[in-house]
Amino acid sequence: MNIQSGTFYWPETFSDKPTYPALEEDITCDVLIVGGGSSGAQCAYYFADQGLDVVVIESGEIGLGSTSTNTCLLQSSGEKLFTDLVHVFGDDYVTRHLQLCQEAIDEIEIACSQMAFDAEFKRRDTLYYVSMEADLLPLQRECEWLQGRGTPARWVTEEWISQHYSFTKQGGIFSKNDGEMNPFIFTHGLLHYAFSKGVRVFEHTKMTGEHYEKEEPVITTKRGHQIRAKQVIYAAGYHDMDIKKEKKARFVSTYTVTTDPVDHFSGWYERTLIWETARPYVFIRTTKDNRIIIGGLDEETEHPEERDGKLVHKRKRLMEELNKLFPNINTRPAYYSAAFYGGMVDGLPMIGEYKEYPNSFFLLGYGDNGTVYSMLLAKILRDWIVDEKKDDYQLYQTNRPLKKKKLYK
Numbered sequence: 405m406n407i408q409s410g411t412f413y414w415p416e417t418f419s420d421k422p423t424y425p426a427l428e429e430d431i432t433c434d435v436l437i438v439g440g441g442s443s444g445a446q447c448a449y450y451f452a453d454q455g456l457d458v459v460v461i462e463s464g465e466i467g468l469g470s471t472s473t474n475t476c477l478l479q480s481s482g483e484k485l486f487t488d489l490v491h492v493f494g495d496d497y498v499t500r501h502l503q504l505c506q507e508a509i510d511e512i513e514i515a516c517s518q519m520a521f522d523a524e525f526k527r528r529d530t531l532y533y534v535s536m537e538a539d540l541l542p543l544q545r546e547c548e549w550l551q552g553r554g555t556p557a558r559w560v561t562e563e564w565i566s567q568h569y570s571f572t573k574q575g576g577i578f579s580k581n582d583g584e585m586n587p588f589i590f591t592h593g594l595l596h597y598a599f600s601k602g603v604r605v606f607e608h609t610k611m612t613g614e615h616y617e618k619e620e621p622v623i624t625t626k627r628g629h630q631i632r633a634k635q636v637i638y639a640a641g642y643h644d645m646d647i648k649k650e651k652k653a654r655f656v657s658t659y660t661v662t663t664d665p666v667d668h669f670s671g672w673y674e675r676t677l678i679w680e681t682a683r684p685y686v687f688i689r690t691t692k693d694n695r696i697i698i699g700g701l702d703e704e705t706e707h708p709e710e711r712d713g714k715l716v717h718k719r720k721r722l723m724e725e726l727n728k729l730f731p732n733i734n735t736r737p738a739y740y741s742a743a744f745y746g747g748m749v750d751g752l753p754m755i756g757e758y759k760e761y762p763n764s765f766f767l768l769g770y771g772d773n774g775t776v777y778s779m780l781l782a783k784i785l786r787d788w789i790v791d792e793k794k795d796d797y798q799l800y801q802t803n804r805p806l807k808k809k810k811l812y813k
Contacts, residue, residue, distance in 0.1 A: 406708040407642050410715060410741030412472040413662040413695070414588035418521070421592050424466070424599075426608040427629050433459040433604070435789065436623060436633035438611055438647075439640030441471040443767050443778040445591040447639050448598035448605070449515055450786040458603045459631065460595065461623075463610035463643075467591040470641045473743040475660060475699050476590075476775055477677050477689055478512060478583035479530055480505040480555070483772045484751035485546045492750060493805075499553055501752065501799060506555075508779040509583055516585065519593030524692040525585040528677050533565065533576035535682035540574055543681055547577045556580040570671025571729045573680075582677055584689050587775060611647075619762040635789055638756075639767040639778075642746055650756055650802075653770060657711035658745040659718035660699035662691070663726075663735040669694075670732040678729075686725050696735060698722045702745060715742045746770040753777035755785065755800045765789075 437447045440462025451458045480502060489498045516525040534540050550557040557579040566572040599605050610626040614636075623631040638644050645653065669675055669690065679687035684702040691697060701718050705711055719740045726733070747770050748754055756766030765785055769778030781800060787793040798804065 407470055408473050408741060408743035409708070409712045411739045412741055413697075413739040414472050414474075414586060415468065417586055418589045418592060421466070422596050422599075424605040424607045427461065427606040427625055427627070427631070430630045431459065431604075432632040433457045434634050435459070436461070436621070436631055436636045438623070438636065438638045439643070440466040440591075440595065440605070440607065441469045441639075441641050442467075442474060442587055442591045442775055443639035443641055443769055443782070445594035445598070446778050446782040447637050447767065447785065448603050449594040450782050452598040452601035452603050454786065454790050456790075458598070459633070460598070460603060460605045461609040461611065461625070461631070462605075462607050465607055466595060466605075467588045469643065470743065471587050471591050473660060473741050474587040474775060475687070475689065475697050476585050476587040477679075477687060478509050478585065478776055479579070479677065479773055480509065480582065480776070481530075481532065481550075481579065482751065483747065485542065487542070487546050487549050489751050490549075493752070497799065497805070500796070502550075502553060502555070504780045504796060505773065505776050506581075508776045508783070509581070511779055511783065512585070512590075512775070513583065515594060516590065519597050521589050521593040521596070523585045523590040523593050525583060525590075526692075527581060527583050528689070529674060530579045530582045530677040530679070531560070531565070531569075531576050531673075532579065533573040533678070533680050535573070535680045535685070537574070539681035543577060544575070550577070550579070568673035569729075570732060584677065586692070614761075616762055621763055634763065636764040637767055637785060638764065639782075642744055642770075644756075644766050644768060648756065648758060648761065648766060650754065650766070650768060652748045652750065652754065653746055653768065654749055655706050655744050655746045657703045657705050657714070658699060658743055659701050659715065659722060660697065660741050660743070661719055661722045661737045662739040663696045664738045665694040666696060666733055666735045668733070671730055672733070686722070688726070688729070695738070696726065696733070698726050706744070711742050711744070715740065718742070747772070752804070753781055753800060754802060754804070755781055755797070756802050758802070
């Protein structure tokens with residue numbers, strides 16, 4: 405899958421990154437993780453202290469897939485309102501999903517404190533504002549639902565927004581304890597941590613096929629070597645779809661601009677994360693070196709040529725949106741990219757299990773909260789493989805229960 409194009413900011417922030425050898429022999433292991441991006445690194449982090457023989461393989465270089473275009477707004481809320489998800493899955497189900505997202509952000513913060521590199525993690529509050537009149541009441545109901553479950557969120561009025569920002573909107577949800585970070589350094593930091601604990605990591609080791617001997621996975625690499633594993637976790641991001649298509653996954657094209665560093669953030673209250681109710685929406689954050697990342701304006705296309713053909717126009721549109729919100733901030737685009745962006749049609753990430761892939765799991769942390777989703781799914785997979793803990797695992801199974809099904813057995 406041709407997942408992205410353009411110029412990428414994150415790899416430029418970490419030139420002295422660790423490197424790993426290519427696999428040069430047949431090996432065996434307890435757990436094989438396919439994918440050396442953020443999702444694979446999160447899995448490696450959780451399995452590093454479990455006393456298992458763990459291997460990670462990456463077809464190219466660590467972190468240079470979709471991790472390079474990940475804007476890494478760490479939020480518990482997602483593109484679909486929780487109040488809409490309740491109609492499909494039920495209140496208890498969605499409340500637990502919210503709790504797991506909040507816990508995942510905490511887990512990311514802990515992981516950042518344990519790694520050898522500065523992943524630039526920082527807690528940020530979020531302003532989720534109303535884009536149009538029709539969105540006002542649904543977003544107010546969403547705020548009430550969040551408050552009813554102990555989330556540190558409050559409704560802010562048009563007057564409050566105009567007093568704290570250089571723009572005016574009808575209202576919005578102001579949420580505390582979200583976050584931001586550098587996903588490229590985060591990925592390298594997690595894998596460096598796992599490597600220090602004995603996890604074997606191989607770059608330039610492309611998987612070309614798999615077969616099963618008495619339901620034990622045997623993975624073949626491009627150089628003809630074999631990896632025999634008791635369990636395989638496919639955590640290759642959108643490249644998982646090259647191995648096994650998941651019918652619930654849907655892809656669109658999205659666009660991102662990272663600006664030159666700016667001198668001030670006039671009219672931007674505490675440099676909060678910002679997004680909106682419009683669909684397609686625009687989202688904005690800042691970086692440690694005082695750049696602005698603005699992204700969104702998704703397009704309903706899965707064709708790379710069509711996606712890339714719109715990049716220059718989308719760059720212009722995103723800068724126009726930035727200037728509307730912050731007319732006193734003068735900056736220029738330094739990096740800009742187009743990428744595929746995936747999600748699940750029902751609004752929740754997934755752990756894929758399929759009969760034709762025994763003892764194998766597909767970590768499909770797809771959605772606008774991909775880093776958060778992958779963190780919670782990686783931990784759930786660790787708990788399932790090591791201890792067979794089922795309660796949270798079933799929330800994200802391929803045949804996950806809907807509203808009328810019993811949640812916990």
